[in-house]
Amino acid sequence: MFQCTKSLSRVFLLLLIFKTSHGQYSPGSTFTEDDATNPSDVESRDVGTELQYKYHDHEEMTRYLRAVSARYPALTALYSIGKSVQGRDLWVMVVSASPYEHMIGKPDVKYVANIHGNEAVGREMLLHLIQYLVTSYETDSYIKWLLDNTRIHLMPSMNPDGFLISREGQCDTIHGRHNARRYDLNRNFPDFFKRNTKQPQPETEAVKEWISKIQFVLSGSLHGGALVASYPYDNTPSAIFQSYAHSPSVSPDDDVFQHLARVYSSNHDKMSRGVSCKSGSPKFDNGITNGAAWYPLTGGMQDYNYLWHGCMEITLEISCCKYPLAHELPKYWQDNKQALIKYLAEAHRGAHGFVMDEHGNPVEKASIKVKGREVTFHTTKYGEFWRILLPGTYRLEVGADGYLPQEVEFFVIDSHPTLLNVTLHSAKRIDGGGPYYRPAPRPPPPPAPGLFSTFTNSINSFVSNIFG
Numbered sequence: 352m353f354q355c356t357k358s359l360s361r362v363f364l365l366l367l368i369f370k371t372s373h374g375q376y377s378p379g380s381t382f383t384e385d386d387a388t389n390p391s392d393v394e395s396r397d398v399g400t401e402l403q404y405k406y407h408d409h410e411e412m413t414r415y416l417r418a419v420s421a422r423y424p425a426l427t428a429l430y431s432i433g434k435s436v437q438g439r440d441l442w443v444m445v446v447s448a449s450p451y452e453h454m455i456g457k458p459d460v461k462y463v464a465n466i467h468g469n470e471a472v473g474r475e476m477l478l479h480l481i482q483y484l485v486t487s488y489e490t491d492s493y494i495k496w497l498l499d500n501t502r503i504h505l506m507p508s509m510n511p512d513g514f515l516i517s518r519e520g521q522c523d524t525i526h527g528r529h530n531a532r533r534y535d536l537n538r539n540f541p542d543f544f545k546r547n548t549k550q551p552q553p554e555t556e557a558v559k560e561w562i563s564k565i566q567f568v569l570s571g572s573l574h575g576g577a578l579v580a581s582y583p584y585d586n587t588p589s590a591i592f593q594s595y596a597h598s599p600s601v602s603p604d605d606d607v608f609q610h611l612a613r614v615y616s617s618n619h620d621k622m623s624r625g626v627s628c629k630s631g632s633p634k635f636d637n638g639i640t641n642g643a644a645w646y647p648l649t650g651g652m653q654d655y656n657y658l659w660h661g662c663m664e665i666t667l668e669i670s671c672c673k674y675p676l677a678h679e680l681p682k683y684w685q686d687n688k689q690a691l692i693k694y695l696a697e698a699h700r701g702a703h704g705f706v707m708d709e710h711g712n713p714v715e716k717a718s719i720k721v722k723g724r725e726v727t728f729h730t731t732k733y734g735e736f737w738r739i740l741l742p743g744t745y746r747l748e749v750g751a752d753g754y755l756p757q758e759v760e761f762f763v764i765d766s767h768p769t770l771l772n773v774t775l776h777s778a779k780r781i782d783g784g785g786p787y788y789r790p791a792p793r794p795p796p797p798p799a800p801g802l803f804s805t806f807t808n809s810i811n812s813f814v815s816n817i818f819g
Contacts, residue, residue, distance in 0.1 A: 402415065402478055402479060402482045404475075404677060404678070404680040404681050404684075405677045405680070406471060406474075406475060406519060406677055407474075407475070407478065408514075408515070409439050409508070409511045409514070409515065412442070412474075412478065412507060412508065413440065413442065415478065416429050416442055416444055416481075416507075417429060419444070419481060419482070419485060420444070422485075423485045425448075425450075426446060426447065426448065426450060426484075426485050426488060426498065427444055427445060427446055427450050427481075427485060428444070428445040428450035428451050429442065429443070429444050429445075430442075430443055430445070431443070432506075432557045432558065432560070432561040433553060433554070433556070433557030433560070433561075434553060434557075435510070435511050435512045435530065435531065435553060435554055436512055436530055436531035436532055436552070436553055436554070437511075437512045437515075437531050439511040439512060440511075441506065441508070441509060441511070441554065441557055441558075442506065442507065442508070443461075443504050443505065443506045443561075444481050444504075444505045444507075445502055445503065445504050445505075446481060446484045446485060446498060446503045446505065447498050447501065447502040447503055448488075448498050448499045449502065450502070453502065453565075453733075454500075454502060455733050455735065456703070456705070456733075456735060457500050457501060457502065458501055458502070458567075458568035458569065458698040458699070458703070458737050459501075459502045459504060459565050459566065459567050459568065460501055460502070460503055460504070460567060460568055460569045460570065460695050460698045461503070461504040461505070461506065461567050461569075461570045461571075462477055462480070462503075462504075462505050462506065462570070462571050462572075462573060462691070462695075463506045463509050463558070463570070463571075463572050463573070463652070464476065464477050464506065464507050464508060464509070464572075464573040465507060465508040465509055465510055465511075465513075465514055465573070466509040466510055466536050466537050466572060466574070466652065467510060467513065467527075467528045467529075467535070467536070467537065467574060467575075467673075468510040468511070468512065468513015468514040468515070468516070468517050468527040468528060468529070468530070469513065469514070469517035469521065469524065469525065469526060469527035469528050469575075469673050469674055470528075470573075470574050470575035470576060470670075470673045470674070471514060471517060471519075471575065471673070471674045472573075472575050472669055472670040472673075472674075472675065472680070472683050473507075473573025473574065473575065473667075473669060474507045474508050474514065474573075475507075475680055475683075475684075476573065476669065476683065476684060476687050476691065477505045477506070477507040477573070478507055479684050479688075480505060480688075480691050480692075481505055483688065484497075484498065484503070493692075494692070497692070497695065497696060500699065501695060501696075501698060501699070503695060504565070504567070509536060509554055509558065510529075510530055510536055510554060512530055512531040513527045513528060513529055513530055513531070514527060515527075517674055518674065519674055519675075519676060519677060520674065520675070520676055521673065521674050522576075522671070522672035522673055522674065522675065523576075523672075523673065524673075530552055530554055532552060534549060534550070534552050536552060536554050536555055536652075537572075537648070537650070537651055537652055538648060538649060538650040538651070539551065539552050539554075539555040539650050540555055540559070540650050540651060540652050540654075540655035541650070541655060541659065542586055542649045542650050542651075542654065542655075543586070543654060543658045544584075544586040544587060544588045544600075544649070545586065545588075545649045547649055547650040549650060555652075558652070559655075562656065562659075562660050562662065563660070566660070566661075566662075566729075566731050566735075567656070567660070567662040568662065568663065568698045568737040568739065569611075569662065569663050569664075569694075569695065569697060569698040569739065570653075570656055570662050570663065570664035570665075571615070571664065571665055571666075571667050571691075571694060572652055572653060572664060572665070572666045572667065573667050573669055574666055574667065574668045574669070575668065575669060575670040575671075575672065575673040575674070576628070576668060576670070576671070576672075576673045577628055577632070577668035577671065578621060578622050578626050578628060578635075578638065578668060578669070578670070578671055579616075579622065579635045579638055579639060579640050579645075579668045580611075580612035580613075580615045580616045580622065580638060580639045580640075580665055580666070580667055580668075581612070581639070581640050581641070581642045581645060581653075581665060581666040581667075581668065582602075582605075582608035582609065582611065582612045582639065582640075582641060582642060582653070582665045582666075583600075583602045583608055583641075583642060583653055583654050583657050583664075583665075584600035584601070584602050584641070584642060584643055584654055585600075585642035585643055585647065585648050585651040585653060585654050585666075586600065586642075586643060586647050586648060586649050586651065586654060587600035587643040587647050597643055597644055597646065597647055598643075598644065599641035599643060599644040600641065600642070600643035600644070600647070601641070602657065602726070603723075603724040603725050603726050604657075604663070604724055604726065604739075605641075606741055607663065607701075607739050607740060607741060608663065608665060609639065610697075610741055611663060611665055611694070611697055611739070612638075612639035612640075612665055613637060613639055614690075614693055614694055614697055615665070615667055615690045615693075615694045616637055616638035616639050616690075617637075617638075618689045618690035618693045618694070619638070619669075619686055619687060619689075619690040620685065620686040621686060622638035622669075622686075622690075623637055623638040624638065625637060625638055626638075626671075628671035629671070633645065642654075642666065651666075652664065653665060653666050657726070658726065661719075661726065661727070661728035661729065663739050669683065669686070669687055670683060697739060698737065698739065699768050700739050700740070700741075700768060701737070701738050701739040701740035701741075701763055701768060701769070702737075702738045702740060702745070702747070702761060702763055702768065702769040702770075702771050703735070703736065703737040703738070703768055703769075703770065703771070704735075704736060704769075704770055704771035704772045704773065705730075705733070705734040705735055705736075705772050705773070706719075706730050706734045706736065706749055706751070706772075706773045706774075706775060707734050707772070707773070707774055707775070708754070708774070708775055708776070708777065709774060709775075709776050709777065712734075713730070713731075713732065713733050713734025713735075714730060714734050714751050714754065714775055715730060715731065715732045715733075715734065716729050716730060716751065717729065717730040717734070717736075717749055717750065717751040717754075717775065718748075718749065718750045718751065719736045719738065719747065719748075719749055720747070720748045720749075721738060721740070721745050721746070721747060721748075722745070722746040722747070722748055722758070723746075740763045741763065742763050742764055742765045743762075743763055744760065744761075744762055744763075745760070745761055745762075745763065746758055746759065746760050746761075747759045747760075747761060747771065747773070749773050749775065750775075751775055753777060753778060754775035754776060754777060754778055755775065755776050755777075755778045757773055757774075757775060759771065759773055
C-alpha cells in the first residue's frame with residue numbers, strides 16, 4: 352500500500368510537471384491597449400468595490416482590500432505579514448487563480464510599495480492593479496493566462512506609519528520617509544558588501560520572514576522622486592561616501608537585470624525617454640540605471656532579495672513628485688499599467704523545473720547555480736526551481752547533501768521557458784560507515800619554500816577568514 356501511494360504521488364508530480372510546460376502566452380507576448388479592458392468599464396461593473404482616484408488612508412485601504420477579497424474569493428486572498436511600529440497591519444493581497452495555495456511548478460512574484468511613507472504613488476498603483484486584475488480575469492485572455500500561471504502578491508504599503516504623517520503635494524521633502532522610529536526601511540536590510548549596524552525594524556523583520564517562507568522568483572519595489580528602473584547592485588565594496596558619480600556595481604546577472612529594467616521602462620509611457628525630473632538631476636539612458644552607479648547605499652531591499660533569497664528584484668521610481676496631488680493619479684495609472692503587468696510576466700522567462708531523487712521524490716534546498724554566475728539559488732520543498740535567463744546556452748550545476756552533484760547543459764529561447772528536470776543520485780558510502788558519503792574537502796597544496804610564499808599564504812588565510 353505504501354509503495355502504491357508513493358507511485359501515485361510520483362505520477363501526480365509528473366502530471367504537474369507536464370502541465371506547467373504548457374501555457375498560452377510567453378513573456379514576450381504582445382500586450383496592447385486592445386487586449387486591456389477599458390478602465391471606465393471596469394469601474395462601472397465594480398459596484399461595491401469601486402476604487403476612486405484618491406489617496407486611501409490605512410483604514411480606507413483595509414476596507415477596500417477586505418471588500419475585494421470578499422467579492423472575489425476565487426481570485427484573491429488577503430493576509431498580513433506583521434505589523435508596523437505603531438501596530439498597523441502590513442497587508443498583502445494575493446491575486447491568482449490559486450490564491451490560497453502555491454501552484455506547483457508556477458512562480459510566486461511580488462510588488463512592494465510605500466517602503467518610504469512619503470512616496471505615495473506606488474501605494475495607489477497597487478490598489479488599482481488589484482482592481483484591474485480581478486475585473487479583467489474573465490474578459491482579458493492575457494490577464495487570465497497571467498493569473499492562471501502565476502501567484503501575484505501585492506503589498507500596497509510597507510510603511511503605513513510614515514504614510515500617515517506625509518502630506519499630499521509634497522514633492523521633495525523627507526517628512527514621512529522613515530518609519531515611526533525614524534529609520535529608513537530601505538537602509539535596514541542585511542548587506543553583502545558592508546556590515547549594516549542599524550537596528551532591525553518590525554517592518555523589515557516582517558518582510559525578511561515573509562521572503563524566507565515564500566520563494567519569490569521576481570519582485571519590484573515601487574518608489575517615487577525619479578523616473579527610472581534601477582537594478583542591482585545598490586552597494587559596492589569600494590564606495591565610502593554616497594555619491595552621484597560612481598562606477599556600476601555589476602552583479603553576475605547584470606544582463607538579466609538590465610533586461611528586466613528595460614521591460615518596465617519600455618512599457619512605461621515616459622520612463623524610457625530618460626527624462627530628467629528637475630534641473631541638475633541625472634538623465635538615465637533608456638530610463639534604466641545600475642543602483643550603485645546612481646548612488647551607492649547600504650541595507651537596500653533589492654540586493655537583499657537577490658543575494659539572500661535568489662529573488663530578482665529591481666527598484667521602480669515611478670513619479671518625479673514623491674506625493675503628487677490626487678487628481679494626477681489617473682495619469683500615473685495609465686503610465687504604469689502596462690509596465691506593471693508586463694514586468695510580472697518575466698517570471699516565465701528562462702528555465703524552470705524540478706530536482707528529484709532517483710525514486711521520484713523532490714529534493715528540497717538543493718543548490719542551483721548557473722555556471723559562470725556565482726549566485727546560488729535553492730529548490731523549494733517540492734523540488735522546484737526557477738532561473739530567469741536570456742536566450743543562450745547554459746550549464747546548470749545542481750547539488751545537495753547526500754547526493755552526487757550534477758551538471759546539465761540546456762538552451763533558453765525567447766518564445767517559451769525551458770522545462771528542465773534534474774535527477775540526483777544518492778552518494779553511497781563505500782566504507783559501510785553510514786548511508787551517505789559527503790566528500791571531504793581537499794587539503795591545500797603544500798606551499799613552495801621562501802618568504803614570498805609564506806607571505807602569500809598568510810594573505811590567503813586572512814582573506815578566507817573574512818569571506819568564508
